[in-house]
Amino acid sequence: MNSKIYIDLAKYPFLADLDIFMKERLGIGTESLGILLDPTLPYIDIAVKRFKEIMKLGEKAIHQMKLLSAEEEVFSFYILLLILSTLNNKRVTERVITAFAKRFSKFLEDEHGKTLEAIAESLNINLKYLGPCGKELTAAITVNGVEIHICYDYAVHVIDYIKIVSKRLSQSISWKLTNQIVYKGWVYLDRHKTIRFLEEAIALKIYSSIKPIEPIPELTDLINNLRKYVGLTTPYVSKRIEIKHEKIGIELPKEIINVNAFPPCIRNIYELLTSGSNLSHQQRFAIATFLINIGMDLDEILELFKHTPDFNEKVARYQIEHLAGLRGSKKKYLPYSCETMKSLGMCVSECNVKNPLIAYLKNIRKSKAGGEKSENNAKE
Amino acid sequence: MSPQELSDISEKWKIIKDLFREYYRKRPLKLPQDLELREIAIQVFDSPTYIRHKAFQTPDQLYKFIYLKIPRHIYYSSAKYSNPAAPSMDEKGWLGSDLVFDIDADHIPGCRQVHIYVCKDCKYSSSYKISKCPNCNSNNIEIIDLSLDDLCIDLAKNQVGLLIHALDVELGFSNFSIYFSGHRGFHIHVPLEEELAKLSSDERREIVDYLKGVGLSRDLILFSSKSRTRKATPALPRISNGGWRTRVSRIMLSKDLKKELEMYIKNMDILPSYKDMKRYLKDLNEALEQGKIYLDEKVTIDTSRLIRIPGSLNGKAGLIVIEVNDIESFRFNQELSPFNEIMMRVRYETSIPQVKILGMSIGPRHRGDYEVLPGAIAIWLALKDICTVLGITR
Ligand SMILES: [Zn+2]
Numbered sequence: 001m002n003s004k005i006y007i008d009l010a011k012y013p014f015l016a017d018l019d020i021f022m023k024e025r026l027g028i029g030t031e032s033l034g035i036l037l038d039p040t041l042p043y044i045d046i047a048v049k050r051f052k053e054i055m056k057l058g059e060k061a062i063h064q065m066k067l068l069s070a071e072e073e074v075f076s077f078y079i080l081l082l083i084l085s086t087l088n089n090k091r092v093t094e095r096v097i098t099a100f101a102k103r104f105s106k107f108l109e110d111e112h113g114k115t116l117e118a119i120a121e122s123l124n125i126n127l128k129y130l131g132p133c134g135k136e137l138t139a140a141i142t143v144n145g146v147e148i149h150i151c152y153d154y155a156v157h158v159i160d161y162i163k164i165v166s167k168r169l170s171q172s173i174s175w176k177l178t179n180q181i182v183y184k185g186w187v188y189l190d191r192h193k194t195i196r197f198l199e200e201a202i203a204l205k206i207y208s209s210i211k212p213i214e215p216i217p218e219l220t221d222l223i224n225n226l227r228k229y230v231g232l233t234t235p236y237v238s239k240r241i242e243i244k245h246e247k248i249g250i251e252l253p254k255e256i257i258n259v260n261a262f263p264p265c266i267r268n269i270y271e272l273l274t275s276g277s278n279l280s281h282q283q284r285f286a287i288a289t290f291l292i293n294i295g296m297d298l299d300e301i302l303e304l305f306k307h308t309p310d311f312n313e314k315v316a317r318y319q320i321e322h323l324a325g326l327r328g329s330k331k332k333y334l335p336y337s338c339e340t341m342k343s344l345g346m347c348v349s350e351c352n353v354k355n356p357l358i359a360y361l362k363n364i365r366k367s368k369a370g371g372e373k374s375e376n377n378a379k380e
Numbered sequence: 381m382s383p384q385e386l387s388d389i390s391e392k393w394k395i396i397k398d399l400f401r402e403y404y405r406k407r408p409l410k411l412p413q414d415l416e417l418r419e420i421a422i423q424v425f426d427s428p429t430y431i432r433h434k435a436f437q438t439p440d441q442l443y444k445f446i447y448l449k450i451p452r453h454i455y456y457s458s459a460k461y462s463n464p465a466a467p468s469m470d471e472k473g474w475l476g477s478d479l480v481f482d483i484d485a486d487h488i489p490g491c492r493q494v495h496i497y498v499c500k501d502c503k504y505s506s507s508y509k510i511s512k513c514p515n516c517n518s519n520n521i522e523i524i525d526l527s528l529d530d531l532c533i534d535l536a537k538n539q540v541g542l543l544i545h546a547l548d549v550e551l552g553f554s555n556f557s558i559y560f561s562g563h564r565g566f567h568i569h570v571p572l573e574e575e576l577a578k579l580s581s582d583e584r585r586e587i588v589d590y591l592k593g594v595g596l597s598r599d600l601i602l603f604s605s606k607s608r609t610r611k612a613t614p615a616l617p618r619i620s621n622g623g624w625r626t627r628v629s630r631i632m633l634s635k636d637l638k639k640e641l642e643m644y645i646k647n648m649d650i651l652p653s654y655k656d657m658k659r660y661l662k663d664l665n666e667a668l669e670q671g672k673i674y675l676d677e678k679v680t681i682d683t684s685r686l687i688r689i690p691g692s693l694n695g696k697a698g699l700i701v702i703e704v705n706d707i708e709s710f711r712f713n714q715e716l717s718p719f720n721e722i723m724m725r726v727r728y729e730t731s732i733p734q735v736k737i738l739g740m741s742i743g744p745r746h747r748g749d750y751e752v753l754p755g756a757i758a759i760w761l762a763l764k765d766i767c768t769v770l771g772i773t774r
């Protein structure tokens with residue numbers, strides 16, 4: 001039997017193809033995207049309100065979000081993605097997506113297994129609903145000879161499982177493939193884990209749809225407002241200004257790497273790194289971009305990363321070369337600004353500069369001036 | 381260096397190169413359907429560097445290249461590229477990679493190899509570890525893997541058995557080929573198409589971790605939370621349970637079990653007693669260790685790995701990279717060499733202790749000794765720089 005399964009796009013707006021959905025509801029497609037931003041329509045207000053609530057309350061904000069009509073949900077959701085793409089700030093994006101994924105996950109909890117199967121299919125994931133206790137194992141046996149069972153209602157194809165889980169979830173042993181019930185290419189899951197798995201798949205799908213973009217004119221004011229709201233005090237900077245920033249990197253003295261001239265925040269990460277601590281992704285980014293920009297040899301940087309417990313030479317080399325602009329996008333990355341370092345909780349002292357690179361440059365100049373002086377002294 | 385010695389060096393590989401050429405004349409390679417998408421790389425006899433970034437549209441073109449260069453080692457990429465001859469990864473245009481596993485006997489605990497330590501300057505050799513040559517004081521010492529115990533190959537075979545069962549029954553990859561590596565291990569190729577081939581390194585690592593048991597939690601595998609609160613004991617896994625429970629079940633069946641438990645593990649509708657279940661938990665812990673597969677993880681994780689072409693000769697030992705249809709019946713002997721039907725006259729360049737190579741006991745021999753050896757053994761020793769092949773006796 002092939003009964004039709006209805007998926008409510010109001011609950012799952014990320015499944016809507018925006019172009020088709022606009023044509024269906026408004027008679028025009030994404031070529032007229034601007035119409036959604038018309039201030040007399042409710043969508044932009046919904047998006048901004050939800051954005052602000054999430055920035056303020058995090059995941060808790062989802063309890064205050066009423067389920068609206070499909071138009072309102074889908075259009076406001078895509079406007080929100082547009083805002084995230086323009087803001088282009090990792091912390092903000094992560095906060096918003098995590099909260100929304102939780103909201104979608106709450107909806108999933110009320111769905112029938114067949115609906116979960118269909119939602120997974122829309123996400124390109126091969127998930128099977130097996131029916132109640134579709135796979136049953138003997139987990140334990142009591143002194144009195146009573147069998148204790150364990151039940152699985154769902155199975156996901158092992159490749160899809162790996163693709164979703166290897167990004168973030170497999171850091172936890174309960175998600176690692178090693179500890180799963182995988183048989184003939186299917187990973188068996190109970191309902192609770194299936195929903196958590198789909199939540200992750202949804203979050204990843206939304207992430208993949210957010211690409212940095214220039215603000216569209218209708219949104220410039222709004223974006224600058226929101227930047228202030230989330231604590232990014234500088235207004236939006238266009239690409240041209242970024243190039244100027246890169247020049248700072250080029251002017252830095254490359255001959256000698258002077259660890260003593262590192263600003264305290266970088267010094268701190270540097271010491272964690274060399275002592276073999278496991279660094280967060282952001283700490284790795286901060287130290288690697290800093291070292292690249294002060295002109296340290298890439299092989300030397302790689303050598304330093306050999307201290308990390310999960311070191312994989314090939315991956316590390318790829319990432320460092322990527323940050324140095326030798327790969328793919330050919331974009332050389334600057335270290336986080338001091339502002340970003342502060343918001344990530346990695347700033348340890350006020351240096352009164354905008355970027356750790358500048359602090360380093362100042363320290364180097366200071367030490368050089370000192371050095372020359374003492375040399376002169378020696379001559380006398 | 382005297383003129384005689386110079387000519388010795390250029391002559392050193394002549395006979396072996398002729399034999400390799402003759403071998404490749406039979407067009408013995410098992411080439412992939414998508415040959416034109418693979419990078420080909422070789423290493424020749426007279427130079428330690430690789431010739432990389434080659435690509436060929438047809439087998440004919442590839443063989444022409446082989447006859448010209450006479451490769452000591454020949455590889456293709458596990459990856460498919462839109463432009464395999466391009467010099468950098470960015471320009472090659474990665475289209476995806478097969479899944480490749482490498483099981484090398486010398487990585488498996490319990491395998492003992494026979495090494496000798498040879499001074500590269502004066503050819504003095506020792507069975508014991510030396511870091512300085514007692515003859516000429518040189519620090520230029522090389523370790524040579526002279527041979528390995530039969531036990532090593534048995535251990536490797538057992539690992540291959542575990543691996544292919546895990547690939548097939550657990551992970552569902554039923555399409556794979558097993559190859560003897562031509563030296564002391566096995567390669568398992570799983571051809572992947574389209575989206576599957578695009579698995580990233582991180583994703584491949586997850587598969588490797590699964591096979592090796594990285595992050596394995598006994599409590600999760602045995603559902604310990606279900607037996608913690610009540611007076612209960614974890615149940616032994618059954619063969620069709622899936623995951624590590626299936627792997628461990630197979631190992632348990634190889635142990636001496638009570639008939640009732642064996643039937644239970646084999647999925648029959650029978651429930652052993654609390655006491656019996658509990659009794660075998662110790663064996664279960666042991667089985668969890670025995671289920672860990674010793675893979676060279678770098679090979680699997682690397683999506684641009686070069687792998688030996690099936691049917692080619694391994695230039696470290698002279699044996700064929702041959703497809704193995706049934707791992708149980710694989711035999712490590714001279715028949716793995718295409719030169720096993722000829723005899724060769726050799727001169728030893730280095731002394732060796734008594735040693736068993738490909739089932740045959742030879743030595744001890746001294747530097748400068750002459751001997752007539754079966755082709756497989758002579759080539760094995762020559763490729764390890766132990767002797768020089770002087771001539772062939774058909
Ligand atoms: Zn010596």
